[in-house]
Amino acid sequence: MLQDTVFKLADAGLPQMLGFLIYGGCTVGFIIYLFYLVRQ
Incomplete structure (x- = not known):
């Protein structure tokens, strides 16, 4: 019972x-990508 x-x-x-x-x-990853785009 418990195992089930x-x-x-x-x-x-x-x-x-x-x-x-x-x-x-x-x-x-998306946030880091956005951060990278904003910094350029």
């Missing part, structure tokens, strides 16, 4: 975490 819950959480949480990391990385 853990596996369900891992199944749901892992793609979400990956998506969040990718989204965060893109956001940070």
Whole structure:
């Protein structure tokens, strides 16, 4: 019972975490890119 819950959480949480990391990385990269454009 407990293992099933853990596996369900891992199944749901892992793609979400990956998506969040990718989204965060893109956001940070975009901000740095804008900052770079503004400074030129």
